[in-house]
Every structure is written in structure tokens, then in C-alpha cells.
């Protein structure tokens with residue numbers, strides 16, 4: 622099933638889907654073990670820096686072969702693609718889905734590049750995600766204004782034909798200094814204004830209840846990245862502080878296990894929320 626079709630299925634059941642970034646074999650293994658053990662679908666995301674770290678064919682085939690190995694229903698997605706060229710490379714590689722992030726460009730430029738990407742992706746039957754509004758990136762001011770406006774969202778989707786839209790409703794990338802407060806009223810308005818699949822970036826550190834409410838009000842895809850890197854590295858540091866082991870195959874699984882637990886928890890939140898109440 623194409624990711625675009627999965628979104629429609631999930632939305633009809635008011636379910637969400639988790640999209641997690643991975644950085645190496647171990648973090649990918651952790652994510653997939655969690656998806657497998659909870660029998661949940663998953664979106665595996667690569668940023669440009671992760672692609673540069675592993676190499677595009679390696680990162681892609683690792684994800685592809687591990688999805689098959691674990692028997693998990695999943696899709697491979699480019700997260701925050703910032704150029705047409707990168708998007709094109711990923712589509713050629715076989716990605717199921719790409720994000721073109723021109724959110725920092727003027728509205729009409731964002732429409733122009735997103736439209737070009739949508740046209741290109743049609744040849745591959747791939748899903749396209751764009752971003753509208755200001756979702757602070759790592760190191761950017763988290764209080765920066767620029768929430769997504771419902772009317773603009775509607776115009777943007779109509780003009781571009783994009784499948785999924787990342788909206789700015791109060792989340793930010795990285796960890797939060799204080800608990801993020803999502804503007805759920807605004808989310809409902811955006812959701813009523815357009816049929817597009819809505820995406821929440823900056824899911825790390827957003828309380829479970831807020832994530833559930835966001836799904837209730839129309840968010841379908843929830844991105845989690847920072848928490849995965851964080852728990853993996855913190856666990857490794859703790860382990861190595863008291864351990865002289867040099868066989869990485871004996872050290873890394875402890876950190877991978879923590880990724881599994883973390884992702885299982887997130888999957889619990891985004892699966893059928895109605896069943897949990």
C-alpha cells in the first residue's frame with residue numbers, strides 16, 4: 622500500500638502513524654523491533670545529514686532490507702529535504718515519500734518549489750510532504766511566531782496538490798525548555814479547512830496527552846527524532862562510564878534496548894487512541 626493510501630485509511634479510523642528518524646544500524650534496529658513487537662506500521666525517516674553520514678544507497682537499502690527482515694509494514698521518507706535535487710535523488714533511489722521544506726521561503730516560493738516536487742513525485746507514485754509556518758529548527762528561537770494559518774493552508778494545498786502538510790501549532794525541533802502548549806483550536810481550524818494529511822514535527826518531549834489530542838483533532842503523522850538520539854547516546858555514556866568492554870556488539874544492544882522501549886511507548890500513544898479510553 623502506498624503511504625498516501627495508508628494515510629487515508631488511518632484518518633478514517635482517527636489513528637496516527639509514527640515517523641521516526643534513524644542514524645545507524647542500531648537505532649533502526651530499535652525502531653523496527655518496537656514496531657514488530659507492537660504490530661504497528663512505521664515511517665522511517667532520513668535527513669540529509671543522515672544520508673551524508675551513511676551514504677544514500679547504503680541508508681536506503683539498510684532500511685529496505687531491515688523492514689523486510691523484521692516483516693514490518695513501513696515506508697522510507699526523506700525528512701526536511703531542502704532542495705529539488707536532493708528530492709530527485711531520493712525518488713530515483715526508491716523512497717516512498719519525500720518532504721520538501723521551503724517553509725522559510727516566502728509563501729509563493731514555497732508553493733512554486735512544492736508544486737515542482739509534487740509534479741516530479743507523480744512519476745514515482747510517491748507521497749509528498751511540505752511545511753507551512755514556522756516550526757523552530759534546532760538552534761532557532763522556539764518562541765518565534767509563525768503559526769500555520771487555516772486559510773493559507775487551504776490555499777497552499779489547493780495550489781500545490783501536496784499529500785501531507787507539516788503545520789506549526791506550537792511544537793519545535795529538539796528538546797523543550799518548558800512543556801510545549803499546542804494550539805489545538807488552531808489545529809481544528811486547519812483540519813476543517815483542508816483534507817490534506819497533517820503532520821506534527823517536533824514530537825520529542827510532547828506529553829502523551831497532547832499527542833493524543835492532536836491526533837483527535839486531525840494530526841495523522843507524528844515525527845520523533847531527538848528523543849531517539851538522546852536515549853541512545855545517554856545509555857551508551859552511562860554504560861561506558863562504568864565498563865571497560867571494547868566489544869561494541871556487547872555494548873550497543875543496551876542502548877538499542879532503550880530505543881525499543883522508547884519507541885514502543887510512542888507507538889502506544891499513536892495507535893488506536895479510542896481503544897485506550
Ligand SMILES: [Zn+2]
Pocket residue numbers: 701794822823844
Ligand atoms: Zn521536522
